[in-house]
Amino acid sequence: MTKKIKPTLVLVLFVLLSRTVVSVEFVYNGFNEVEPNNLSVNGVAQISKNGVLQLTDETSRVVGHVFYKNPIRFKNDQFGNNVSSFSTAFAFGIVPEYAKLGGHGFAFTISTSNEMKGARPSQYLGLLNNSDVGNFSNHLFAVEFDTVQDFELGDISDNHVGIDINNLESNASVNASYFSEGSSTKQNLFLQCGKTIQAWIDYDSSRNLLNVTLSMSSRKPSYSILSYHVDLSPILEEFMYVGFSASTGLLASSHYIFGWSFKMNGMAQSLDLDSLPSLPKPKKDQTTLIVATSLSAVMFLAFGLILALYVIWKFKNIDVIEPWELEIGPHRFSYKELKKATRGFRDEELLGFGGFGRVYKGLLPKTNNVVAVKRINHEAKQGLQEFVSEIATIGRLRHRNLVQLIGWCRRSGDLLLVYDFMPNGSLDKYIYDEPRVVLTWEQRFKIIKGVASGLLYLHEEWEQTVIHRDIKAGNVLLDSEMNGRLGDFGLAKLYERGANPSTTRVVGTLGYLAPELTKTGKPTTSSDVFAFGALLLEVACGRRPIEAKALPEELIIVDWVWDKWSEGAILEVVDPRLNGEYDEMEALMVLKLGLMCSNNTSSKRPSMRLVVRYLEGEVVLPETLSAPDEYDGKKSGASDMELEDFVPSYPSSSYLEKVSTWSSAYDGEGDIDIEANSARPTDSGREDNR
Structure with missing residues (x-):
């Protein structure tokens, strides 16, 4: 008599069998004989004739992806909650476009997708973009080999290895290095050395421990350069893709993978570097090419003047x-x-x-x-x-x-x-005269905060202090999402080169120049803050810092706003084109902050870090304000130059006379070049994309 098996038992057996640990393993010693269906290649990535997997070339701002074609099962426990152990080894090489100048890097990646749609180049390494970076829903794990130091992402150097989880701001990172065989002494390793480097990435799920190891040889060293305790169970889903992602930025590097091994629930096989494809031969050095061309020209000269002239004519456009x-x-x-x-x-x-x-x-x-x-x-x-x-x-x-x-x-x-390219052009065309599109208050406040963030980066967050020198609405560009971006930073300094050192020369825009500039001629972060104050007021009021066609009492925006503040009618200056549709608390904060930044005494102006904290609501603005025109140039040891002739917030009769004289030539958009005791508008029109 045949014994029947209960359906529930069959179901249990099926579940248990389906949860059996499966050890996935593959080894590629070069990629010449790889079945096309085994790898997913997109972006600029390609497999070269000699079997090298090239992720990127010397083209700037591109991405390259290569993934194992089929998703791999990372969770095999009974309930599908815990990630299994995994291990990978791969040999790579990075060749910069120019010696010691390359970018960006590449990463070993475990992702829910093998296409990475929407990913951006540069600091995003072809993995994410500026809108999804840091999102927990990314379910992204990567080990980056980065050759650019990005201060915004907190990179420790321009030659580091980092562990990234849902973000490009590394959870842990270390400068690239390796241990020689049988040695416990760490040696520095330059990732862009143009030589073959082998990397091992091992995750032990029982200890929640991730190890990254590097070597210049075929043997795996006894010591890892980076160990990080992390439970990847919440990060990785049941089925994931494994592969590589790379990108280039302003500068480019060619990223190569020569061999790759991977194994679930075990240690990946180390690669024999001698049996792998070799690094492609570098292109001829451009300097050598130039020297060769020059020598050829000299040789042609020896054959006669006519032939030399022909060569010059032939190659004059090179x-x-x-x-x-x-x-x-x-x-x-x-x-x-x-x-x-x-x-x-x-x-x-x-x-x-x-x-x-x-x-x-x-x-x-x-x-x-x-x-x-x-x-x-x-x-x-x-x-x-x-x-x-x-x-x-x-x-x-x-x-x-x-x-x-x-x-x-x-x-x-x-x-x-x-x-x-900034598709929406410059900010000034949205706030002056009769714009085709009137910015909402939400858009204006977002632009203000964005510009403040960018200016804080220039002043304090980069490795050097960068002074913009020409902050104004015309130099604020709007991207496709109407985010404000500062342009033309640093160019005023370049333009000033070559000026007579015995004269005082200030290049800037009337209405944005801090009063101390006309005395010292030396721009500072505080003079940038003064210009930002003018920008705050013009965005809130919808008019230029100096309006030549305005009533005398409204000619200079700082004085006009201060008068309204003193009268208790500060909100009367808000752009009437908003039709009263704005956040009164935010508008009041912007106007008060504009007055604080426009103070004629530099020491009374807030720093950009404090400005950002005010705008983000982290710090409350003071209830009382100092009058912006308390600066006294004569008492401060000013030169014979009449400060009131140039200070935008000092409505003296001589100043009003000059504005009247310039009104036909100056519409608030041009630059002012102050040299010695003269001031004149320069020939500078509006630029919709700087």
């Missing part, structure tokens, strides 16, 4: 790159590339113009990225190498509220800067 230019940080574009991007710098692509030159809209042919190309009016008296060195500094600044410098180009005396 970009000549001097050796020092190879050390500059941001990506160097060719003139031909930018000329093509802007369709020959046609007037149809012109976005605006100003004291520093014209700005064109461009479409980069390689990446199809829309950019803004600023063509600088370069004066011979300015040191070219110093100018470009300053560009290198600007190119390293990274903040969500700064307009990002993508790259640059030099052709003879012509200098071009390439920026992120």
Whole structure:
């Protein structure tokens, strides 16, 4: 008689069998013989002919992804709650575009997706973007090998290994290093050395311990360089994809994977580096190419003047790159590339113009990225190498509220800067005169806080103090989401180079210049705060700091707002185009803060850190305010220069007379160049994308 099996027993057996621990394992010694269906490759990643997996090339701002095609089961316990142990080993190499100047890095990644849609390059390593970074719903685990120090993300150096969980701000990180075989002495390791490096990543689920190990050989060292206690059970889901992600930024590096092994519930097989594909041969050094070209030209000269002239004519449009230019940080574009991007710098692509030159809209042919190309009016008296060195500094600044410098180009005396394109143009066209679109109070307050955050980064959060020098509505650009971003930082300093040191020269915009600038000529973080105060008032009031066509008592915005504050009618100055639809507490805070920042005594102005805390509601503004015009230049040892002729918040008769004289030439948008005892508006028009 056949014995029947109860259905409940069958169900239990099925569940138990389905939860049986399965040890997934694969080993790739090169990728030539990999079945196409076994790997998912996207972005710029590709498998080269010699079997090397190339994640990125020398193209700026691109991403590359490679994942094991099928999802791997990471939770095999009875209830599917606990992550199993796993181990991986891989051999990689990073070759920067220029020696010691590369970016960004790559990461071993465990993700819910093998496509990473919406991921951004640069500091996001092709893993996340600025809107989802840090979200717990990401369910993302990564070990990054980063070659750029991003201060916004708290990177410890430009050569580090970090453990990232749902974020690009590492939970734990260490400078890249390794232990030699049989040694307990740690040695420094330069990730961009262009040599093959082997990495091991091991997770022990029983101890919730993650270890990262590096070596320059085939054998795994006894010591790890980074150990981190973490329970990955809440992070990893039951089925996940494993692979690699890389990106480039302003500068580019080629990221290579030569071999890869992976194993669940066991130790991954170490790779024999000698049996793996070799690193691709580097391209010829551009400096060598230039030297060779020059020698060829000399040889041609020996054959006769006519042949030499022909060679000069033939190659007159080739970009000549001097050796020092190879050390500059941001990506160097060719003139031909930018000329093509802007369709020959046609007037149809012109976005605006100003004291520093014209700005064109461009479409980069390689990446199809829309950019803004600023063509600088370069004066011979300015040191070219110093100018470009300053560009290198600007190119390293990274903040969500700064307009990002993508790259640059030099052709003879012509200098071009390439920026992120800001589709909504500059802030001034939304608050002055009769704008096509009236910004809501919510949008204005968001822009104000964004600009304050960017300015705080320049003043205190970067490795050096950067003074903007020309904060105004025309230099605040709006991205596709109407976020405020500061542009043109640092350029005023460049423009000032070459000035006669015996004269006092101040380059800025009338209405934003701090009074002490006309005495010392030296900009400070406090003079930036003064200009930011003017910006606060003009955004709240919807008018320029100096309105030449206004009534005498309303001519200068600081004095007008202060008068209304003294009368207890401060909210009467709020932009009437808002039709009363605004948050009164926020508007009051912005106006009071604008008056505090506009104080003529620099020591009475708050720092940008305090400004940000006020705007975020962390600190309450004082109930009483000091009058902004308490500054007395004569008592402070001012020079013979009449400060009241230049101080925007001092409505003297001489000042009113000058404004009247300039009213036909100055509409509040131009720059003021103050030299010796004269002041005149410079030829600077509006730029919709700086």
